[in-house]
Amino acid sequence: VGRPRLGGKGRHHMKHLIKGISMEKKLTVLAFWASAPLPKMRSTIAHFWPELAPERYNSKRTKIQRWRRDSAKLEAALKGRKGSHLKVRSVGVGTILSESVELEIVAWI
Numbered sequence: 001v002g003r004p005r006l007g008g009k010g011r012h013h014m015k016h017l018i019k020g021i022s023m024e025k026k027l028t029v030l031a032f033w034a035s036a037p038l039p040k041m042r043s044t045i046a047h048f049w050p051e052l053a054p055e056r057y058n059s060k061r062t063k064i065q066r067w068r069r070d071s072a073k074l075e076a077a078l079k080g081r082k083g084s085h086l087k088v089r090s091v092g093v094g095t096i097l098s099e100s101v102e103l104e105i106v107a108w109i
Contacts, residue, residue: 020086023077026067030074033064 033044041061045052052060067074077088097105 022084022086023074023088024083026074027071027078027083029064030067030071033068 029044029048032047033040036043036047041064044064045057045060049060073088077083077085082088
């Protein structure tokens with residue numbers, strides 16, 4: 001919550017939480033979608049996320065459609081024993097720069 005401020009309400013509460021979903025869960029959702037009754041997307045979302053707010057439905061729908069489009073990549077990750085991972089990156093791709101690259105950036109600046 002934070003400390004109170006003079007003339008203000010203090011620190012704002014977190015409204016949105018971004019949660020990652022494992023590759024295994026994504027493929028489970030896609031398998032359910034393939035055999036789900038019509039309307040497929042609505043029944044899939046209701047099955048896996050029953051408490052999803054109505055204004056979040058479209059966001060979840062587009063996310064599932066993206067998983068469908070990338071299903072080959074998800075299956076390859078599962079075969080590569082990365083099913084519990086939340087993100088799959090190619091070998092050599094990272095979120096941290098190497099020391100030499102950081103020094104290049106420092107020299108450039």
